[in-house]
Amino acid sequence: MYSEKVMNHFTNPRNMGDMENPDGKAQVGNPTCGDIMEIAIKVEDNRISDIRFKTFGCGAAVATSSMVTEMAKGKTLEEAEQLTNKTVAEALDGLPPVKMHCSNLAADALHKAIQDYREKQKKEG
Amino acid sequence: MKSVYMDNGATTRTHPEVLKAMEPYFLENYGNPSSVHSFGRDALQGIEKAREQVRKLINARDPQEIIFTSGGTESDNLAIIGFAMANRKKGKHIITSAIEHHGVLHPCEYLEKEMGFSVTYLPVDKTGMVAVEDFQKAIREDTIMASIMMGNNEIGTVQPIKELAEASKDRGVVFHTDAVQAVGNMPVDVQDLGIDMLSLSAHKFHGPKGVGALFVRKGIKLHPHMHGGAQEKNRRGSTHNTTGIIGLGKAAEIAGKNLPEKVEKITRLRDKLIQGIEENIDEIVFNGHREKRLPGNVNFCFRYIEGESLLLSLDLEGIAASSGSACTSGSLDPSHVLLATGLSHEVAHGSLRLTLSLFNEEEEVDYIIERLPGIVDKLRQMSPLYQSKRK
Structure with missing residues (x-):
């Protein structure tokens, strides 16, 4: 039911874990629907220099989280904001149709973490 | 890598003896059991032997109380919709539980939405148990049947079937149980338990997939839901699934030992x-x-x-x-x-x-x-x- 790429990211998730003093952080989803994703970022010179995720959810939720961190790492904030759930799913060679709602979370979480960073910057600035 | 199958609630491995018993009905006794010739008669004989094997496993009184179906879901549908439609003039209330298999829940919902029945879905406690007292209280003047599963497919809870069947009998309510997970895996005696109708499925106890049975106590009227043949005494039209039925019978025989x-x-x-x-x-x-x-x-x-x-x-x-x-x-x-x-x-x-x-x-x-x-x-x-x- 899952592509090899999904299983690869599920088995060996990239950038999984906690981050000390992140520059931006966000959590999306809720436990009722069975998917929660948390993304933390470090930003240097307007680029995502480091990124970490934690996920409670199905195989697709874990794989999309892992994939979005890999895709976002090293990108400028503007480039990272262009990533969508669709591009994440495509990078994983697709997801089963019923799983498409899981992949929405990955890009959402990333965008919210960037938003969190920008708001913090405003306050500090 | 090690390979461990622990999903026997979903389905089981077919017993090699079951497969062996089925084989001649593919290759030699392949006649239509409804045919007059010797090929048909041989197949029919096999089917009647299987009916007896299933009867024995659940201790029904008469092999004619066993109707062969395509499996647990069909047995549940036939029991619930078949009974409700044949007895709707007596009343239109059914009692079931919140933790039934969808094979029971969805026919009940269908009768509610499309046929004007009302259904009581009894709650369970945190162990998944239905309270006999709640059951008794739920019985109304217009209650015609109750359907409470024997062993839950997800959490395994075994209900107080004997007490529930007795409470039903006291009030003239026909009692059905979905025993798909129980039959073949624990002793089930329809006479001792006082059950009126019981659903079972072969592949849950090392029989083949796509075959099951409904026990219907003599005297209980059902409307068939498969029209177009006189098989199973007009209760379930369709050419018999001979090989499957032979497999079910053999699985029942093995399970009972x-x-x-x-x-x-x-x-x-x-x-x-x-x-x-x-x-x-x-x-x-x-x-x-x-x-x-x-x-x-x-x-x-x-x-x-x-x-x-x-x-x-x-x-x-x-x-x-x-x-x-x-x-x-x-x-x-x-x-x-x-x-x-x-x-x-x-x-x-x-x-x-x-x-x-x-x-x-x-x-x-x-x-x-x-x-x-x-x-x-x-x-x-x-x-x-x-x-x-x-x-």
């Missing part, structure tokens, strides 16, 4: 698995009833993790299991059974069902006890819920 000893062996493995999980993993919820339980059923929720991730991780270790998480139920909600026992969505999403059969060995139980804690820990390390709980 030394059943108490087999139940004891599986129960011992089950209890070892339950104990091993409870001793090695914390933050878990035991689902179902400790004693009144199907012999092969183990069901836990592991807090902070999600069931499908757990199944994928187990599968990578060669372990086949199932879950009541939303991702595996095909909807956005986790198992209706787990929710009915009072679990939150969050906890219910992290359920794991391991179901044993006679083909499981103790070393397989040991293997799961060895691997499961590491898998659960890895997924918890990944979970933001576990993290916030530790803070």
Whole structure:
């Protein structure tokens, strides 16, 4: 039911874990629907220099989280904001149709973490 | 890699003796059992032998009380819709429970929506048990039937069927039980239990898939739902699934042999698995009833993790299991059974069902006890819920 790429990211998730003093952080989803994703970022010179995720959810939720961190790492904030759930799913060679709602979370979480960073910057600035 | 099959609640391995019994009905006795010639007569003879084998397993009085169907879901549909439509002039109220298989729940919902019936869905306690008192109170003047499952497919809870059937009889209510998980896996005696109708399925006890039976006590009227043939005494039209029926009969015969000893062996493995999980993993919820339980059923929720991730991780270790998480139920909600026992969505999403059969060995139980804690820990390390709980 899952592509090899999904299983690869599920088995060996990239950038999984906690981050000390992140520059931006966000959590999306809720436990009722069975998917929660948390993304933390470090930003240097307007680029995502480091990124970490934690996920409670199905195989697709874990794989999309892992994939979005890999895709976002090293990108400028503007480039990272262009990533969508669709591009994440495509990078994983697709997801089963019923799983498409899981992949929405990955890009959402990333965008919210960037938003969190920008708001913090405003306050500090 | 090791390969451990512990999803026997989903389906079982076909017993080699069952396959052997079926083979001649593909290659030699392949006639239509409704035909006049010798090919047909041989097939019919096989079918009637199977009917007797099934009768014996559940201790029905008469083989003619057994109707062959395509499986558990069809048996449930025939019992509920068939009985309701044939008896609707007597009343239009049905009692069932919140934790039935969808094979019972959906026909009940259909009768409610399309045929003007009213249905009472009895709640269960946190062990998944229906209260006999609630059942008695739910019986009304217009109640014509009740359907309460014998052993729950997810959490294994075995209901007080004898008491429920007795309460039904007292008030002239026909009592059906979905015994798909129970028959062949624990002793079931329709006469001792006082059951009027019972659904069973071959592939849950080492028979082939696509065949089952409905026991209907003599004198109970049903409308057929398959029209177009006089098979099964006009109760279920369609050419007999001869090979499947032969397989069901053989599986019933094998299941009935030394059943108490087999139940004891599986129960011992089950209890070892339950104990091993409870001793090695914390933050878990035991689902179902400790004693009144199907012999092969183990069901836990592991807090902070999600069931499908757990199944994928187990599968990578060669372990086949199932879950009541939303991702595996095909909807956005986790198992209706787990929710009915009072679990939150969050906890219910992290359920794991391991179901044993006679083909499981103790070393397989040991293997799961060895691997499961590491898998659960890895997924918890990944979970933001576990993290916030530790803070």
